[in-house]
Amino acid sequence: xxxxxxxxxxxxTRNLPTATALRFGIVVAEWNEEITSALLDGALETLKKHGxxxxxxxxKTVPGSFELSLGAQWLAQDAKIDAVIxxxxxxxxxxxxxxxxxxxxxxxxxxVGLKHNKPVIFGVLTTDNLEQAQDRSGGKHxxxxxxAAITALKMLGF
Ligand code: RBF
Numbered sequence: 096x097x098x099x100x101x102x103x104x105x106x107x108t109r110n111l112p113t114a115t116a117l118r119f120g121i122v123v124a125e126w127n128e129e130i131t132s133a134l135l136d137g138a139l140e141t142l143k144k145h146g147x148x149x150x151x152x153x154x155k156t157v158p159g160s161f162e163l164s165l166g167a168q169w170l171a172q173d174a175k176i177d178a179v180i181x182x183x184x185x186x187x188x189x190x191x192x193x194x195x196x197x198x199x200x201x202x203x204x205x206x207v208g209l210k211h212n213k214p215v216i217f218g219v220l221t222t223d224n225l226e227q228a229q230d231r232s233g234g235k236h237x238x239x240x241x242x243a244a245i246t247a248l249k250m251l252g253f
Pocket of ligand 1: 124127158159162184186187188193196
């Protein structure tokens, strides 16, 4: 389904465990900070809404989305962390950086999850412009941070 038709903050409750005893690592890119801080707010609100305890959530920042994979790996290797959420926003610019960064982080995040055998969630917006990113970070298409948090929970309820 195209994300223009989907509200990122609506979800089914199937396989949704209560998060009271679960521990999360969140790694957030500083690039496009206006957007990524809104993604973080969404993820935190959703985790807490489902029972996550503030002291069980570790939050780290990295400079840009390209660094999310390594940041996620550093969190994932901590045996006490059950799931990692990577949050970033890559906006199409005039150079090909968009393609290189988006592809690298998608592959990197996936590899970290497989290597550490735990959910490592791709909470990265890849948009044509700032408006599309705003629409998906608490705007008319919901918040990808919420979606990332729910995905982490659902994978832990697998
Ligand atoms: N990081 C992002 O998270 N989102 C971006 O849209 C983004 N665009 C970039 C565009 C250019 C031209 C450059 C040089 C970097 C960009 N980065 C972006 C930062 C990137 O993820 C990484 O932090 C740096 O390239 C490391 O030097």
